[in-house]
Amino acid sequence: xxxxxxxxxxxLAEELHFGRTAERLRLSQARVSQVIKKQERRIGAALxxxxxxxxxxxxxxxxLRDDLRPVYAGLHESLERARLTARGVTSRLRxxxxxxxxxxxxxxxxxxxxxxxxxxxxxxxxVYIDPFGRLRDGDLDVLVVWLPVEEPDFTVGPxxxxxxxxxxxxxxxxxxxxxxxxxxxxxxxxxxMPPDLPDYWEDRYIPFHTPRGRxxxxxxxxxxxxxxxxxxxxxxxIHGFPSHVTRHWGMPNIRWIPVPDLTTLSYxxxxxxxxxxxxxxxxxxxxxELGTYRF
Numbered sequence: 293x294x295x296x297x298x299x300x301x302x303x304l305a306e307e308l309h310f311g312r313t314a315e316r317l318r319l320s321q322a323r324v325s326q327v328i329k330k331q332e333r334r335i336g337a338a339l340x341x342x343x344x345x346x347x348x349x350x351x352x353x354x355x356l357r358d359d360l361r362p363v364y365a366g367l368h369e370s371l372e373r374a375r376l377t378a379r380g381v382t383s384r385l386r387x388x389x390x391x392x393x394x395x396x397x398x399x400x401x402x403x404x405x406x407x408x409x410x411x412x413x414x415x416x417x418x419v420y421i422d423p424f425g426r427l428r429d430g431d432l433d434v435l436v437v438w439l440p441v442e443e444p445d446f447t448v449g450p451x452x453x454x455x456x457x458x459x460x461x462x463x464x465x466x467x468x469x470x471x472x473x474x475x476x477x478x479x480x481x482x483x484x485m486p487p488d489l490p491d492y493w494e495d496r497y498i499p500f501h502t503p504r505g506r507x508x509x510x511x512x513x514x515x516x517x518x519x520x521x522x523x524x525x526x527x528x529x530i531h532g533f534p535s536h537v538t539r540h541w542g543m544p545n546i547r548w549i550p551v552p553d554l555t556t557l558s559y560x561x562x563x564x565x566x567x568x569x570x571x572x573x574x575x576x577x578x579x580x581e582l583g584t585y586r587f
Contacts (some may be wrong), residue, residue, distance in 0.1 A: 293331065293334075295332065295364070295367060295368075296447055297327050297445075298360055298363075298364050299317070299329070299364065300313070300317060300319070300324055300328070301327070301328065301331060301339065301357070302325045302357065302360060302361065303317055304315055304324060304328065304340070304347070305349055305353065305357040305419060306346065306385075306419060306511075307346045307419060307516070308340075308346070308349075308366075308421075308515055308516075310324050310325060310347065311517065312516065316499060317330045320555065320578070328340065329424060335352065335356070335538070336351040337350070338350050338352065338353070338388045339352060339353035339356060340353055342426070345365045347380070347421050348403055351426060358548055361431070362429070362430075365431060366430070366431055372384060376559060377400065377468070380521060383410070383411045383412070383430050383569075383570075384411065384412040384413075385411055385412070385413050385414065385434065385436070385571040385572065385575060386414045386416065386417045386431075386432050386433045386434070387413065387414065387415050387416065387432070387433065387434045387436060387575075388416050388417075388423060388432040388434070388435045388436065389415060389416065389417050389418055389436045390418050390423065390428065390435065390436060390437045390438065390452070390535050390559065391436060391438075391453065391455075391534065391536060391559050392417075392517060392536065392540040392541075396453075396536060396539065396543075396554050397436075397452060397453065397585065398549060400578060400579055400582060401413055403488045404574070404575055404578045407574070407578065408571070408574055411574075413575075415545055416432070417517075418435075419515055419516050420486030420514060420515045420517070421485075421486070421487070421515050422488065422518065423435055423437060423448075424443060424490075427431060427446070427507045427562070427564055428445070428564065429565070433563060433567065433569075433571075434449075434561055434562065434563045434572060434575065435517060435561070435562045435563070436452060436559055436560070436561060436562075437559060437560070437562055438493075438496060438497060438534075438557045438559050439451070439556065439557075439559070440492065440493070440496060440561050441464065441492075441493070441562050442490075442492060443490075445564060445565055445566070445575075446497065446563065446564060446565060446569060447562070447563055447564075447565045447575040448560055448561075448562055448563050449561035449562065449563065449577055449579070450560060450561060450574055450580045450584075451557050451558045451559065451560045451579075452560065452561065452568060452579055452585060452587065453536070453537050453559050453562070453584060453585040454556055454557070454558045454559075454583065454585075454586050455534035455536050455556060455557050455559070455586075456550065456556050456559075457532055457533070457534060457536075457550075457551045457554035457555070457556065457557065458532070458533055458534075458535045458537075458538070458548045458549060458550055458551060459473050459478075459526045459530060459531070459532050459533075459548070459549045459550075459551050460492050460521070460530065460531050460532075460533055460537075460547070460548055460550065461476070461524065461530045461546070461547050461548065461572075462524060462525060462526070462527040462545060462546060462547070463544075463545050463547055464527065465527065465530065465547070467530070467549060468547040468549075470549055471549070471550075472527075472550045472552055472554055473549050473550075473551055474517055474552075475499070475502055475551060475553045475554050476502045476504060476506070478498070478499075478502060479502045479506035479509075479533070481509075481529075481530050482509045482510065482511025482514060482529070482531070483498055483508060483509070483510055483511060483530070483531060484510065484511055484512040484514045484520065484529055485497075485498065485510050485513065485514065485529065486515060486524070486572060487513045487515070488516055490577075496555060496557070497532070497557070498532050498554075502542070503553070511529070512529075513580070516536075521541055521543070521546070524546060524548055525543055525545050528543060532551060532554060533548075535548070535550075561575065561579060575580050
């Protein structure tokens with residue numbers, strides 16, 4: 293299997309969407325499909341389960357993904373180190389972002405790059421699939437994620453931003469004319485969430501119970517931010533967000549309603565303790581010096 297074919301498979305295993313995979317890799321969707329079909333013929337089994345609405349890894353595909361990830365990462369890193377050395381860059385720092393506001397946080401990245409030109413800083417928008425696993429696998433060096441993070445092998449660094457909470461509903465939803473909503477109302481609706489989040493972490497984003505003890509039900513799984521806001525816009529779901537998304541998504545058919553009793557989210561740098569290095573410490577120091585961005 294060629295290195296590019298491995299990359300196509302691994303990106304599709306992450307995105308679970310042929311169109312987004314093609315866009316991310318700057319390929320045609322037909323090319324992505326062709327490569328996957330060739331791999332499936334060679335292996336003799338389906339790698340993905342496809343329907344008109346969803347793409348999921350099969351058991352064989354999941355095993356292949358787990359086997360190929362470290363192999364590909366090692367080969368890719370070797371090539372990247374050679375490329376960076378040729379440019380006079382001595383290291384690369386890969387930061388995965390769970391918040392959406394890349395532009396609002398640009399001053400952190402701009403300051404870091406101006407101070408440390410010998411290190412390449414790469415900012416990646418995350419999908420909602422196993423973000424902690426990607427950090428543990430070495431696919432990322434640092435995450436920007438909401439707190440608390442209670443993983444014993446992680447170090448929690450400085451907070452970049454704090455953000456109050458809002459509810460997104462379509463313009464004709466029964467809640468759309470309200471000036472605010474209470475968390476208690478969340479129990480009247482189902483809320484999609486990403487798969488396989490640690491319970492304590494999911495509970496901070498959207499609690500499992502209201503203040504009066506009513507269950508806030510989950511309804512379906514979401515793996516990509518664009519799918520999430522698309523379903524809100526079509527009136528299929530409502531969803532709680534940090535307020536910075538109003539600057540990221542300007543959509544006239546969506547109403548953003550404050551939720552004053554839903555816990556404010558703080559987003560911090562997080563990294564594997566045993567992988568801490570000089571670029572990670574320098575980024576953390578830069579954030580501490582510049583302070584926390586508040587919305």
